[in-house]
Amino acid sequence: GMGWSPSVDVSPVGKHSCRRNGRRVHTRPPVTIVYGACRRDRFLFHAPRTLMQVTFLGTRSVLLVKGSNMTLAFGLLLLAFLAGPLAQLNSTINSYDADYGVFIGELPNPSGGDVKGRVYVINETALQIANFSYNGKAPDLHFWLDQSEVPTKDGLKIPSFEFGVTPLGRYDNAERVVLILPGLHKIGTFRSFSLFCLKYERNFGSVIIPETLTIPKPQFLISELRGSRYNVGSGPILIIDRRTIKIFGFTFDGDKAPDGYFFVGRGPNVGYDAGVKVPIRGRDTPELITAMNERYRGGQDIIIDLPEEYDINHIDWLSIYCYKFRVNFGHVPITNVSQRIPPYVPPQKRYDDIELSKVEGWPVNSLLGTEDRRNFTFQLGPPGGHRGYQSMARARPGKFVWYVNGYLADIYMKRGVSYTLIVEGGDDKSTSDFYNPLYISNDPFGGYSKLSSDERKQVKVLAGSDPTQTAGRLCLWSQDNTEDDPDKYNSFIEYRRSLRLKCDQNSRAAVFKFTPTANTPDTLYYQSYNSYNMGWKIHVVDDMPKDVVDFTEEPYQYESWLQSQNLLDTSKGSGSTASSLTGLLLRALYLAAILFLLE
Structure with a gap:
């Protein structure tokens, strides 16, 4: 034989060893393979006279080999081992x-x-x-x-x-x-x-999901943080996952200390060269960790984020450390940590957050339910690219969304006041796009008909619970030029002027009333019964806010909108009294029809 038995340590090269967490996987003299719990893509082979680094890719290939005094026979033997047992380690249910x-x-x-x-x-x-x-x-x-x-x-x-x-x-x-x-x-x-x-x-x-499933769980340390200087102390310390620690009731007179950092490391003693500073979540970043110079009185819980190479299974202590004078103000040992602590999961971003970080959304329009605005009309329109509904609601919209009185908007309603809701979102049950009964609930997502039984139990519908009574004719705002990019416009109002409105003349709007009470939640949502992410917020208030700017809507009722388009198409100054009277008559007829439906 070769006279020595190399071992495999799963750890970043040049960092600490994972040998203490390793376990024997396969032994065939003269080679012993030990698999650890740090990383699966890089291996260190230790021997008395040599060091070989292997970066492993997939189940049957070695990407990179570095080292000296290694024979080809050993490399081939390594391939045989890696292609088999190591690739199968995590294939067992409940592993x-x-x-x-x-x-x-x-x-x-x-x-x-x-x-x-x-x-x-x-x-x-x-x-x-x-x-x-x-x-x-x-x-x-x-x-x-x-x-x-x-x-x-x-x-x-x-x-x-x-x-x-x-x-x-x-x-x-x-x-x-x-x-x-x-x-x-x-x-x-x-x-x-x-x-x-x-x-x-x-x-x-x-x-x-196996009945014997062993679920990774957070773990409290046996000891709490205690120190002899500057009132260093804490309540319980919770290991949330392999790279996240929560310290309850943290105390430290940082305003009196020369400096002070959270500091983690390895070895029997806390020392300057034995560890690294770690950031406080919400205060520091991995690139910029600043000294704690404020006083912590115990009323604040602290979360610290460990770096990848110093996860919870590869540190021996947590300290409050003075870098300026290299003094340990107090520490707690990290011992008896479970080998099934939850894994660290990098922060996740929603798709919408990623996309919207690249664009500036349009200003949100607000419709105040004042004495002059007791009616709200709900029609369909395009969501307006990234700057429109997606920016306003922070949600992925469908093909169409609700336009309220012709606008992408949130609504303010006053408690004790009765409002009339006029629905023109389509009543054709044969299509998914154009059947949209309106309802008001505490659910920000909508699509009640698509919810599971469990989800429906969690939704409280306050108005529009019968979809057969809240689906009205279709009124649709649409782009004449489908290639037109909504994101090029600076506001929704500017964008809407590029749209055309068309309503089904062979059907009628659905009409119902909603009166918020003292028990109505402060925030509700108007939604489509049949589709997700079509509506937005209703703010229920005792008094209308004075800091929200109100405005007068441009025409959105079909007949009025047609009249406004006719006026725009007529050369300036050529409008006639007759056309104005026609417009007034059409508006009067429309309002009369609504009043008739309410009786």
């Missing part, structure tokens, strides 16, 4: 992966949706899918949890960061898709995770 969590299964592809991905449990209320793909072609498809092994319409829809509550679109080998359970639900109460088409009740792939 723990330091980067992703507890593995519960590989998504099958029973319905031709090009579905693939590995499903992991992060903690009691979160899942993630690694390397997820789906072609985006199925209608009304959602991530789904169910209490039975086969998904049903009574299960729980899980919103995604990428698509919110709307049906899923395309994913192309996404590195990680993080899913947070809504409400107070916990993963342990469910039996399956699926991709489920609610509209046709069709399963596009499920994994069974």
Whole structure:
């Protein structure tokens, strides 16, 4: 033999060793392979006379080999080992992966949706899918949890960061898709995770959640932070995940100390060269960590973020440390930490946040329900690109959204005042786009008809509960030039002047009343019964705000709008008294029809 047994440490090169967390995977003299819990893509082989670094890619290839005095025979032997046991380590149901969590299964592809991905449990209320793909072609498809092994319409829809509550679109080998359970639900109460088409009740792939599932859980340290200088102390210390620590009731007289930092490191003693500063969330960044110079009196909880190479399993202490004089003001040992702490999940951004960070939204229009405005008319219109509805509601809109009195707007209603809601969003049940009963609820997403039974229980509908009574004729604002980019306009009002209004003359508007009371919540939403993300906020107030600018709407009632277009098309000064009288007559007839419907 070679006279020595190299070992594999899974850790970043040049950093600490993961040997203490390693476990023997396979032994065939003279080679011993030990697999640790830090990283899966880089390995260090230690021997008395040599060091070899291997970067591992996939299940059967070695990308990079560096080292000296290594024979080709050893390299080939390494390939044989890596292609087998290491690649299979995390394929066992209920096994723990330091980067992703507890593995519960590989998504099958029973319905031709090009579905693939590995499903992991992060903690009691979160899942993630690694390397997820789906072609985006199925209608009304959602991530789904169910209490039975086969998904049903009574299960729980899980919103995604990428698509919110709307049906899923395309994913192309996404590195990680993080899913947070809504409400107070916990993963342990469910039996399956699926991709489920609610509209046709069709399963596009499920994994069974094992009854013996071992869920990663946060852990409190045995000790609290205590020091002999500057009142350093704390309440309980919670390890939230591998790179996040929460310190309750933190105390420190930072206004008196020369300086002070949160400091973590390795070894038996706290020392200047044994650790690194760590940032306080919401105060510091990894690039800029400043000394604590304020007084902490115990009424504030602190969250600190550990760097990748100093996660919770690879530090021995947490200290409040004075860099200026290299003094440890107080520390707590990091001991007896579970090997199933929840994995660290990088902060997730919604698709809309990513897109909207590139553009400036239009100013939001507000309609005040004053004495001069007791009626609100709801029509359909385009969402207005990134600067319109998407910026206002921070949600991914459908093809059309609600225009209120002709505007993308939020509404103010006064308690005790009765308002008339006139609905012109379409009453054709044969189409999904043009059947939009209006309702008012506490739900910011809408689409009541598409909600599961569990979701409906969480929604309180305050008006428009009967969709057969709240769907009216179709009035649609549309672009003549479909290539016109809404984002080039500086305001919604400017954009709307490029639109044309057309109403169905063979049907009637739906009309109903809504009166906010003293018990009505401060914030409600007007929504479509049939589609997600079409409406926005209703502010319920005791008195109309004085700091919100009111305005007079441009014509939005169909007959009035037609009249205004006729006037615009007529050369200046050529308008006749007869045409003005015609416009007034048409408006009077329209209002008379509304009053007739209300009787």
